[in-house]
Amino acid sequence: MTAHETRTTVVVITRDRRDQLLRTLDRLARLPERPPVVVVDNASSDGTAEAVAARHPEVTLLCPGRNLGAVGRTLGARHAHTPYVAFSDDDSWWEPGALAAAERLLDAHPRLGLVAAAVRVGDGGRDDPLNAELAASPLGREHGLPGTRVLGFLACAAVARRQAFLEAGGYHPVVFFAGEEQLLAYDMEACGWAVCHCPEVVAVHSPSGGVRGGRRAVMRRNAALTAWLRRPLSVAARRTGALAAQARRDPEAREALRGVLERLPAALRARRRLPPRVEAAARRVEGDRVRGSLRRAARREAVAR
Secondary structure, three states, X not given: OOOOOOOEEEEEEEOOOHXXXXXXXHHHHOOOOOOOEEEEEOOOOOOHHHHHHHHOOOOEEEOOOOOOOOHHHHHXXXXXXXXXXXXXXXXXXXXXXXXXXXXXXXXXXXXXXXXXXXXXXXXXXXXXXXXHHHHOOOOOOOOOOOOEEXXXXXXXXXXXXXXXXXXXXXXXXXXXXXXXXXXXXXXXXXXXXXXXXXXXXXXXXXXXXXXXXXXXXHHHHXXXXXXXXXXXXXXXXXXXXXXXXXXXXXXXXHHHHHHHHHHHHHHHHOOOOOOHHHHHHHHHHHHHHHHHHHXXXXXXXXXXX
């Protein structure tokens, strides 16, 4: 398969991680599928754009001149000329044959909008804990779909039908980055596209270190903002109220709450309730997560005794 024959473009977003990005591009260039690659440089200051142009001139390089966050993926998808778009971050890539497997699934299942791949971590290839969580989704499998339906995934381990991704609006600027996948899954399902976990499609994630500073607070912020954007007001108010209660003694919660309040006017302007069937699915997933947390707490208490 040559680059002009493949039907999947890989979109990579990056910011100030030149060396990691070059390693990822080296890996992508060696894939048997030979996918075209689009890199969106979110205003790096470390010479990323120049290094990519010199080492990988075949890559389409987009430099919007500012940090778009996850919306950079939407920009990259708009510049793709293939029916399918795979996403990588500057510290992730795809296993050989994974993109071809995703193409076969998307070809065979017209309702399938996004493949949530299995994730292997680092050179050792251990399973990311997210794999088990996605496989155990309470939404189960449906006739005509190739895997378990999910309302979340890892952004750097997803292959989307380009039409479905763009119809859903891509990634939302209000949430910007970190935990942005749930909102996209909601919006794709609202448009009638299915999001499924298909473990035969495998991505490799090789994070360079621990959680970046402030990321947990941003993820908590975005969970509340996602509720304000799409869920019933009672759900959004409850999540924000919980953050406010925790903020009295938790600096991370205070930071998250501050971010929610700063972005709340924009979230309310863009607010659009989920269709009842998607809201029902969101409640099932949420209830299953709560029950799982209670079971884990009970086990910890039993061990403590």
